[in-house]
Structure formats: structure tokens, C-alpha cells
Amino acid sequence: xxxxxxxxxxxxxxxxxxxxxxxxxxxxxxxxxxxxxxxxxxxxxxxxxxxxxxxxxxxxxxxxxxxxxxxxxxxxxxxxxxxxxxxxxxxxxxxxxxxxxxxxxxxxxxxxxxxxxxxxxxxxxxxxxxxxxxxxxxxxxxxxxxxxxxxxxxxxxxxxxxxxxxxxxxxxxxxxxxxxxxxxxxxxxxxxxxxxxxxxxxxxxxxxxxxxxxxxxxxxxxxxxxxxxxxxxxxxxxxxxx
Amino acid sequence: xxxxxxxxxxxxxxxxxxxxxxxxxxxxxxxxxxxxxxxxxxxxxxxxxxxxxxxxxxxxxxxxxxxxxxxxxxxxxxxxxxxxxxxxxxxxxxxxxxxxxxxxxxxxxxxxxxxxxxxxxxxxxxxxxxxxxxxxxxxxxxxxxxxxxxxxxxxxxxxxxxxxxxxxxxxxxxxxxx
Numbered sequence: 001x002x003x004x005x006x007x008x009x010x011x012x013x014x015x016x017x018x019x020x021x022x023x024x025x026x027x028x029x030x031x032x033x034x035x036x037x038x039x040x041x042x043x044x045x046x047x048x049x050x051x052x053x054x055x056x057x058x059x060x061x062x063x064x065x066x067x068x069x070x071x072x073x074x075x076x077x078x079x080x081x082x083x084x085x086x087x088x089x090x091x092x093x094x095x096x097x098x099x100x101x102x103x104x105x106x107x108x109x110x111x112x113x114x115x116x117x118x119x120x121x122x123x124x125x126x127x128x129x130x131x132x133x134x135x136x137x138x139x140x141x142x143x144x145x146x147x148x149x150x151x152x153x154x155x156x157x158x159x160x161x162x163x164x165x166x167x168x169x170x171x172x173x174x175x176x177x178x179x180x181x182x183x184x185x186x187x188x189x190x191x192x193x194x195x196x197x198x199x200x201x202x203x204x205x206x207x208x209x210x211x212x213x214x215x216x217x218x219x220x221x222x223x224x225x226x227x228x229x230x231x232x233x234x235x236x237x238x239x240x241x242x
Numbered sequence: 243x244x245x246x247x248x249x250x251x252x253x254x255x256x257x258x259x260x261x262x263x264x265x266x267x268x269x270x271x272x273x274x275x276x277x278x279x280x281x282x283x284x285x286x287x288x289x290x291x292x293x294x295x296x297x298x299x300x301x302x303x304x305x306x307x308x309x310x311x312x313x314x315x316x317x318x319x320x321x322x323x324x325x326x327x328x329x330x331x332x333x334x335x336x337x338x339x340x341x342x343x344x345x346x347x348x349x350x351x352x353x354x355x356x357x358x359x360x361x362x363x364x365x366x367x368x369x370x371x372x373x374x375x376x377x378x379x380x381x382x383x384x385x386x387x388x389x390x391x392x393x394x395x396x397x398x399x400x401x402x403x404x405x406x407x408x409x410x411x412x413x414x415x416x417x418x419x420x
Contacts, residue, residue: 021264022264022267024271025264025267025268025270025271025272026267026271028271028272028274028275029267029270029271029274032271032274032275032277032278033274035278035282036278036281039282040278040281040282040285043282043285043286043289044285046289047285047288047289047292050289050292050294051292053294054292054294054297057294057297057298057301058297060301061297061300061301061304064301064304064305064308065304067308067315068304068307068308068311071308071311071314071315071318072311074314074318076314076317079314079317079318079321080317082321083317083320083321083324086320086321086324086325086328087320087324089324089328090324090327090328090331134327134331146355147342147346147355147358150342151339151342151343154337154338154339155339158335158337158339163328163331163332165331165335165336166336166338167336167361167362168359168360168361168362169338169342169358169359169360169361170357170358170359170360171355171357171358171359172356172357173356173357183331185327187320187323188320188323190316190319190320192312192315192316194305194308198315198318198319199322200318201318201321201322201325202322202325204329205321205322205325208325208328208329208332209325212328
């Protein structure tokens with residue numbers, strides 16, 4: 001059970017007189033402790049937070065400066081050329097004219113004659129970007145040539161843009177038939193994250209560009225570097241999205 | 243003489259002790275005051291020097307400069323995206339030329355291809371010859387290739403026939419394409 005402590009005024013003044021000289025230093029110590037707890041420690045915490053934030057912002061600034069430096073020093077004509085090569089190799093939509101040009105060039109180089117051929121266009125709706133595999137156009141080609149003609153044609157076709165893949169080969173005595181798919185892929189939506197570092201074309205990418213530029217039909221004649229869209233997306237390819 | 247009896251008052255000693263304690267408390271108060279003041283000033287100076295506004299200002303200025311180069315950045319992003327996709331396709335696309343050439347190299351001169359069919363998984367081959375020995379040599383070559391797991395996997399001889407009128411032997415082989 002708690003007992004009430006009753007201090008009367010005489011006791012109070014006695015104690016005050018007894019410890020009067022302690023009041024100021026003890027008050028100062030108490031005030032300092034309060035200052036430490038409620039002012040200095042939060043300020044220090046604030047300082048640490050600011051330091052952390054500053055570190056993040058400095059890193060962001062470094063990324064931005066590096067991006068700016070990269071973009072400023074980038075040769076735009078070189079990028080246009082790379083974009084044209086890459087977009088002609090993997091067109092953003094069904095590039096019928098490019099495919100026909102490619103087949104014709106490959107046949108000429110292989111020294112074979114092509115019979116009738118037909119596209120199997122399939123779904124003409126815009127392919128979804130979310131799909132992992134690449135959309136393609138399938139084509140069955142009849143070649144007036146034997147095994148050597150077919151292999152020569154396939155070798156040339158594999159060095160011709162747009163990018164294709166032979167999925168089936170059928171060679172008989174009289175004629176041969178191959179099934180080829182031509183890949184395409186729509187341009188991705190251009191969303192920028194300012195704090196993300198922009199990376200230049202890697203050395204592997206440059207090597208790929210260099211290889212692709214040597215392929216048949218890589219840079220089509222009379223095709224301007226920057227071309228405005230002229231026809232519907234299914235009929236003509238604009239390798240440059242700008 | 244007994245030491246327990248102390249007739250001299252110890253008031254001075256108690257007062258001295260009291261004074262010493264007071265002095266210590268005062269000293270502690272002064273030290274804590276000085277330390278608090280110093281730390282406060284130090285934190286104020288450091289806080290005032292670490293200014294985020296200058297970094298933010300620099301960031302805004304850089305962002306504004308970058309915004310003029312957005313077209314270049316977009317082109318670069320698309321080039322990188324295209325190149326990645328192209329590399330992916332180049333890595334996974336199947337090259338039948340090697341398989342055909344390897345099979346043709348196994349054929350003796352008097353064996354010729356009547357039918358050759360390849361798709362993603364299988365190879366179907368019909369070879370003709372007027373010499374059974376050459377057919378045998380070709381078949382052994384195919385089996386050897388299959389056992390080494392080069393180009394083709396398991397091999398099935400679907401038929402071996404002879405045309406009595408022409409004397410031509412015909413062999414049909416089906417195999418898994420590796």
C-alpha cells in the first residue's frame with residue numbers, strides 16, 4: 001500500500017536551503033539531457049537521412065550525366081544506320097516487299113529458279129508484344145533444283161534480310177520445296193526511366209551489325225535513312241519508328 | 243587509549259566533502275553544456291553544408307538537357323532491343339545445310355538421293371543405287387554418324403527394296419535430327 005509523503009513548507013524550505021546550490025547544475029544537466037534526446041539525436045538522425053538521400057541523388061545525377069554525355073557524343077547518323085540495319089533485319093511488321101526482295105536476291109545468288117510461292121499470312125491483327133516467341137510469316141517455296149541448289153539457296157537465304165528460318169525441306173528428283181518463316185516484331189513502347197542508365201551498343205551488338213551489314217539486301221537501294229510512313233503497316237515497312 | 247572516542251567535531255570534513263561533490267556536479271553541468279553546445283553547432287554546420295537543393299538543381303538541369311536528346315535515346319533503345327532479338331533468333335534458328343551436307347558426304351558416288359525431307363525433328367531419306375555394296379556402305383556411315391550423335395540421333399530403316407526390272411536398290415531411312 002502506497003504511503004502519502006507529506007512535505008510541509010518548513011521541510012520544503014529546509015531542503016531548498018540545503019540543496020539550493022545543486023539546483024542550477026542539476027537543472028543544466030537535465031536540460032542538456034533533454035536537448036540531447038529531443039534535439040540533437042533527431043538532428044543527427046536527420047543528418048544521416050539527408051546523407052543517405054544525398055547519396056541516392058548523387059548516384060542518380062551521375063547516371064544522368066553519364067546518359068547526357070553518351071547521348072551528346074553519340075553519332076546520330078551512325079545510330080540511324082544501325083537502326084536501319086536492325087529494323088530491316090527484324091522488321092516491325094509484315095514486310096512483304098522486303099521478303100520478296102530477299103527471296104529474289106537469295107535465288108539469284110544461289111543460281112536457282114523459284115516456282116510459284118504463296119504466303120500463309122495467318123492472323124493479320126497486330127501481334128501482342130507480350131508474347132515471348134516472335135511473330136512470323138510462313139512461306140512455302142518451290143525450287144527448280146536438286147539438293148545442291150536447295151542447300152545453296154538456304155545458305156544464301158540465311159545471309160539475307162529480313163531474318164528467316166527454314167522449318168522444313170523436301171527434296172525430290174524433280175523439284176524441291178522448302179518452308180521458310182520470316183520473323184518480325186513490333187517496336188516496343190518507348191517508356192523512359194530517367195534514372196536508368198542508357199547503355200551504348202555493346203561490342204557484340206556492333207559485331208552483329210557489322211555482320212548483318214554484309215548480308216544480302218541489308219541496306220536497300222533508295223531507302224532514305226529517315227523515312228516517313230507512306231502506306232499501311234501491313235503493306236510497307238518503315239524501318240525507322242521516328 | 244580508545245580510538246572509538248572522538249571528541250573533535252568532523253563538521254569540516256563533511257563540509258569539505260559536500261563542497262567537493264558540489265564542485266563535481268558543477269563540473270559535470272559545465273562539461274555537458276559545452277558538449278551539447280559543440281555537438282549542436284557541429285550538426286548545424288554539417289546539416290547546412292549537406293544541401294540537397296544544389297544536387298536537385300543540377301539534376302533538373304541535366305534532365306532538361308537530356309530531354310532534347312530523347313529521340314537519340316529512343317533510337318539507341320530500339321537498336322539495342324532489335325539486336326537482342328536478332329541475336330536470340332540467330333542462336334536458336336536451325337541450319338539444315340550442315341545436316342544435308344553431312345548426309346550427302348556419306349553417300350558413295352553411285353548412291354543418289356531420291357527423296358530427302360527434313361523438319362525440326364526428323365530426317366527422312368530415300369536413297370537409290372544399283373549396288374547393294376554401296377547401299378551397305380552408306381548405311382554403315384549413317385549408323386556411325388548416329389552412334390557418334392552427330393547431326394542425327396536414332397536411325398530406323400523403314401524399307402529396303404529392289405526393283406527387279408531395273409536392278410535398283412532403294413533404302414528408306416528415318417532418323418531424329420539433333
